[in-house]
Amino acid sequence: MPRSRPAASRPLIDFEAPSHEVAPRLIGVTLLVDGVGGRIVETEAYDREEPASHTFGGQTPRNAVMFGPAGHAYVYRSYGIHWCLNFVCREAGHGAGVLIRAIEPTHGLDRMRRRRGLDDPRLLCAGPGRVGQALAIDAGFNGMALDAPPFELVAAAEGHPPLVVDVGPRIGISKAVELPWRFGEKGSRYLSKPFRR
DNA sequence: ATTTTGATCTGCT
DNA sequence: GCAGATCAAAATG
Incomplete structure (x- = not known):
């Protein structure tokens, strides 16, 4: 009698899907980098077909990774300051991704506090x-x-x-404002901004 | 409590 | 040049 397949043998998230489907599925998943992180509580989807995305105008050196295979990290510099x-x-070549907007800190609070120069756990990863x-x-x-390390995703x-x-609508954009592509855990105290209705 | 400003990177016009 | 998937400190009501 074959026992049921261990969950770990299947990928936790199918990243080869539209970003607006992947983004809500990431809510509640634990993200660790070098063992530091917590539960993802807020995400936003971006896609080539939609003008708020970095990939809307086609491939550039900055966004090239988003045109590569799914399940990889795309890191960009925001306003010259933030990473x-x-x-x-999606499939390689499409140009879609999910922005990690907020995390409920659960692992390595001390290291996060040092890096951020703050104590309040609500402000460590809210944005x-x-x-x-x-x-x-x-x-x-x-x-x-x-x-693979240093990344780890836990169901x-x-x-x-x-x-x-x-x-709800995405934050900090001026185009495609009508797309409801921001997702968050209802009632979480670790969001970058509350959800209205 | 809300608004303004400084930080100073990337890509488009 | 300038706007932008931002944040924090400073100024203002």
């Missing part, structure tokens, strides 16, 4: 630039595979009550 982390989605600083992301992570534990995902 932001994305997960590449894409803050996530980058807390996890010590920089250009060297661009293009790295997400299924969400089944919660009681079960996890509910809020949906």
Whole structure:
């Protein structure tokens, strides 16, 4: 009698899917970089077909990784200051990804506090630039595979009550504002901004 | 409580 | 030149 296949033998997330489908599935998943991180509580989807995406105008040196295979990290510099982390989605050549916007810190709080120069856990990873600083992301992570160290993704534990995902418009963009491609854990105190309705 | 400003990178016009 | 998938400190009401 074959026993059921261990969950670890199957990829945790199918990144070869549209980013607006991958983004909500990432909510509740634990993201660790060198053992530091926590539960993803906020994401945004971006896609080549849509003008808010870095890939909208085609491939450039900066966004080249997003045109590569899914399941890799796309890291970009935001406003000249911050490093932001994305997960590449869809088939190679498409140009789609999910921006990691906020994390509920659970692992390596001390290291995150040192990197951020802050104590309040609610401010450690509440925003894409803050996530980058807390996890010590920089250009060297661009293009790295997400299924190998230093990255680690851990499935969400089944919660009681079960996890509910809020949906809304993306933040900080001026084009394609109508797309409801921001996702977050309902009621989380670790979001970059609350969800309205 | 809301607005402004500085940080100063990347790609487009 | 300038706008942008941002954040924090400073100025202002």
